[in-house]
Amino acid sequence: MRLTKDHADFRSSVRRFVDDVINPHADEWEAAGRFPAHDVFAKAAEQGLLGIEYDGAYGGLDADHSFQMVAAEELGGAHAAGVPLAIGVQTMMATPSLAEFGSEELKQRFLVPAIAGEHVAAIGVTEPDTGSDVASLRTSARRDGDDWVINGRKMYITNGAQADWICLLARTSDEGGHRGMSQIVVPTDIPGFEVVSVLDKLGNRSSDTTLLAFDNVRVPIENTIGTPGRGFQQQMKQFVTERMYGVYAATGQCDRALRLTRQYLHERTVFGSPLASKQYVAFRLTELQAQLELVRSHNMQACEAILAGEDITRAATVGKLMVGRLIREVADTCLQFHGGGGYIEDTWTARFFRDARLVSIGGGADEVMLQVLARQDGLPA
Numbered sequence: 001m002r003l004t005k006d007h008a009d010f011r012s013s014v015r016r017f018v019d020d021v022i023n024p025h026a027d028e029w030e031a032a033g034r035f036p037a038h039d040v041f042a043k044a045a046e047q048g049l050l051g052i053e054y055d056g057a058y059g060g061l062d063a064d065h066s067f068q069m070v071a072a073e074e075l076g077g078a079h080a081a082g083v084p085l086a087i088g089v090q091t092m093m094a095t096p097s098l099a100e101f102g103s104e105e106l107k108q109r110f111l112v113p114a115i116a117g118e119h120v121a122a123i124g125v126t127e128p129d130t131g132s133d134v135a136s137l138r139t140s141a142r143r144d145g146d147d148w149v150i151n152g153r154k155m156y157i158t159n160g161a162q163a164d165w166i167c168l169l170a171r172t173s174d175e176g177g178h179r180g181m182s183q184i185v186v187p188t189d190i191p192g193f194e195v196v197s198v199l200d201k202l203g204n205r206s207s208d209t210t211l212l213a214f215d216n217v218r219v220p221i222e223n224t225i226g227t228p229g230r231g232f233q234q235q236m237k238q239f240v241t242e243r244m245y246g247v248y249a250a251t252g253q254c255d256r257a258l259r260l261t262r263q264y265l266h267e268r269t270v271f272g273s274p275l276a277s278k279q280y281v282a283f284r285l286t287e288l289q290a291q292l293e294l295v296r297s298h299n300m301q302a303c304e305a306i307l308a309g310e311d312i313t314r315a316a317t318v319g320k321l322m323v324g325r326l327i328r329e330v331a332d333t334c335l336q337f338h339g340g341g342g343y344i345e346d347t348w349t350a351r352f353f354r355d356a357r358l359v360s361i362g363g364g365a366d367e368v369m370l371q372v373l374a375r376q377d378g379l380p381a
């Protein structure tokens with residue numbers, strides 16, 4: 001697949017958004033532990049960034065997935081990963097199921113305002129007692145007349161403190177395991193919903209991560225996305241999209257880090273010559289750049305497969321695993337080559353080091369990726 005001038009122009013426009021809307025405020029938002037999502041999303045929506053692949057009938061750009069790839073990579077180059085994470089939740093984690101399986105009425109009520117940046121969305125899967133093992137989740141939605149009555153807790157929910165609605169995965173029957181779950185759109189302005197706490201965390205500090213409680217929350221049955229009972233399967237599909245966002249954004253994060261470090265190696269002199277002249281340093285950075293180029297090729301191939309309508313579960317899983325490992329190496333190496341300065345909060349390296357750690361955990365830990373791949377390879381793991 002070859003990217004065209006249209007992609008280059010689009011990339012420039014996303015870069016301008018990052019430079020104008022995110023970067024000038026990144027330090028302030030990181031310190032505050034949140035960013036003004038409604039304000040930033042409204043600006044993102046003006047450029048079509050919240051509905052790149054979505055149907056024009058719902059306010060989307062009607063572009064193909066390659067433009068989403070470009071946007072996610074460019075957003076990943078922002079000076080703090082928290083805002084790109086929040087945007088990714090909105091575009092590729094909380095809304096894809098709604099766009100694919102939701103009823104027309106549900107899309108008009110929740111997808112249209114999400115694409116327009118009027119609503120902030122969150123995805124609620126993880127619970128205090130279960131994350132990797134999604135089939136063990138316990139949040140329940142019991143039918144009562146024309147309503148679901150929801151009880152449970154959701155943990156580590158990005159955008160949770162500012163969300164207008166949540167794409168919630170809940171157990172809607174007693175079948176157990178991966179059977180009998182449904183995805184339900186839960187508005188947050190209703191009785192019984194509570195943001196219990198905003199969690200203090202290592203990195204991605206500008207994005208709010210929350211513990212949410214649902215105590216007899218009543219929503220109409222029509223808020224079910226797709227077929228009741230198929231929530232697990234729909235969510236597994238949504239996870240594939242989520243993982244690709246993580247891969248693309250982490251690619252952008254690595255690209256920026258390697259670029260900035262290359263620059264620094266020319267500026268910093270040790271033992272009478274620039275760091276760049278030390279073979280070990282130059283080779284190590286080049287080695288990481290080469291690995292990033294392989295990830296990029298993988299991304300292009302996955303993107304091509306998406307455009308061809310193929311199942312990319314394996315590609316998303318491989319990409320998520322490999323980029324999660326790579327970004328940790330990149331963050332560690334870039335910090336190391338900045339010396340003591342790399343450890344100081346004012347330097348971008350410290351924040352990047354903290355932000356990067358999430359990629360191997362969020363959206364499925366490395367070990368979960370390995371489990372998926374091992375099973376596909378006939379290793380029952």
Ligand SMILES: Cc1cc2nc3c(=O)[nH]c(=O)nc-3n(C[C@H](O)[C@H](O)[C@H](O)COP(=O)(O)OP(=O)(O)OC[C@H]3O[C@@H](n4cnc5c(N)ncnc54)[C@H](O)[C@@H]3O)c2cc1C
Nearest residue numbers: 123124125126130131132156157158361362363364365367
């Ligand atoms: C900043 C942040 C934002 C997040 N945002 C969201 C969100 O918006 N919505 C949402 O639903 N969730 C969100 N999450 C949750 C995230 O997806 C989970 O943390 C992740 O899936 C891991 O689940 P867990 O934390 O419960 O870890 P556990 O499931 O308790 O796993 C702990 C560790 O055990 C290991 N492990 C797990 N399974 C296996 C296995 N089969 N074999 C070997 N080892 C294994 C892994 O090392 C794993 O890290 C977020 C998390 C963070 C930190």
